[in-house]
Amino acid sequence: MTTEASAGSDGAEALYRETVDGVGTVHVRRLDPARDADVVHSWVSEERARFWGMRETSVEEVREIYEHLDSLSTHHAFLVVVGDDPVMLFQTYEPEADRVSECYEVEPGDIGVHLMIGPAKGRPRPGFTAAMLRVLVGHVLADPQVRRIVAEPDVRNAVAIDRLRRTGFELGPEIVLPEVDLPEVFLPEKRARLAIMRREAAEALR
Numbered sequence: 289m290t291t292e293a294s295a296g297s298d299g300a301e302a303l304y305r306e307t308v309d310g311v312g313t314v315h316v317r318r319l320d321p322a323r324d325a326d327v328v329h330s331w332v333s334e335e336r337a338r339f340w341g342m343r344e345t346s347v348e349e350v351r352e353i354y355e356h357l358d359s360l361s362t363h364h365a366f367l368v369v370v371g372d373d374p375v376m377l378f379q380t381y382e383p384e385a386d387r388v389s390e391c392y393e394v395e396p397g398d399i400g401v402h403l404m405i406g407p408a409k410g411r412p413r414p415g416f417t418a419a420m421l422r423v424l425v426g427h428v429l430a431d432p433q434v435r436r437i438v439a440e441p442d443v444r445n446a447v448a449i450d451r452l453r454r455t456g457f458e459l460g461p462e463i464v465l466p467e468v469d470l471p472e473v474f475l476p477e478k479r480a481r482l483a484i485m486r487r488e489a490a491e492a493l494r
Contacts (some may be wrong), residue, residue: 300317300318300320300369301317301318302315302316302317303315303316303317303318303366303427304316304423304426304427304430306423306426308419308422308423309419310413310415310419311370311413311416311419312370312371313370313371314368314369314370314375314419314420314423315368315369316366316367316368316369316423316424316427317366317367317369318358318364318365318366318367319354319358319365319366319367319377321351321352321354321355321358322351324354324367324374325347325348325350325351325354326347327374327406328350328354328377329345329346329347329350330407331377331404331406331407332345332350332404333345334407336407337404339441339442339444339445339448340404341475341476353473356472356473357379362381362382362385362386363379363380363381363382363385363386364379364380364381365377365378365379366378366379366380366427368420368423368424373409374406375405375406375416375420376403376404376405376406376420376423376424377403377404377406378401378402378403378404378424379401379402379403380399380400380401380428381399381400381401381402382398382399382400383398383399383400383438384398386400387465387466387468387475388400388438388440388463388465390465390466391440391463391464391465391480391482392438392460392463392482395435395436396435397433397434397435397436397487398434398435398436398437398438399428399431399434399436399437399438400437400438400439400440401424401428401437401438401439402439403421403424403439405417405420417451418451418454418455421451421452421455422455422493425437425455425485425490425493429487429490429491434487435486435487436484436485436486436487437457437484437485437490438482438483438484439452439457439482439483439484439485440463440465440478440480440481440482440483441480441481441483442478442479442480442481443462443479443480443481444479449481449483452483452485453483455485455493456485456489456490456493457483457484457485458483458484458485458486458489459481459482459483460481460482460483460484461481461482462479462480462481462482463479463480463481463482464477464478464479464480465477465478465479465480
């Protein structure tokens with residue numbers, strides 16, 4: 289495992305790299321709104337991605353959304369890539385700069401995450417999703433200031449909630465994220481389940 293920045297197999301800078309048994313070399317790179325809008329649009333427009341809340345967006349709207357995200361210092365988007373193939377989209381954010389801060393007590397060292405696994409290609413790979421989540425956790429914990437990873441999946445998304453639990457997140461209460469209506473972004477009210485992984489628990493699993 290390594291955290292040095294280097295070029296990935298697709299030519300983009302790899303911010304984090306890890307070798308995963310049965311998968312190969314996996315790297316994390318920043319999402320490029322112009323380059324990656326097509327692939328992200330193909331993912332978020334699927335029925336299975338309904339909880340991501342972008343099913344009706346166009347490719348151009350996806351690009352604009354991630355250009356806005358890229359302009360922020362508190363929110364970042366990444367792709368997890370195996371070989372040349374993106375396999376997971378995830379976003380990190382500082383909870384105190386996000387609406388989730390109205391729903392729980394933010395502690396120093398908290399980092400929030402949103403994640404979505406890309407569509408499966410080829411034959412099923414048992415344990416693949418769990419492995420990609422461990423890569424995400426490894427990337428986030430590469431920052432020594434991070435003490436807790438915070439997630440808030442839609443309360444209806446039982447699959448995601450169970451996946452986080454099995455990865456080592458502690459499930460908390462249901463929360464209601466308030467609507468956000470700004471010129472740059474609109475987010476409807478969201479009923480979610482709070483989930484938190486402490487650094488000590490994450491390091492024990494790795």
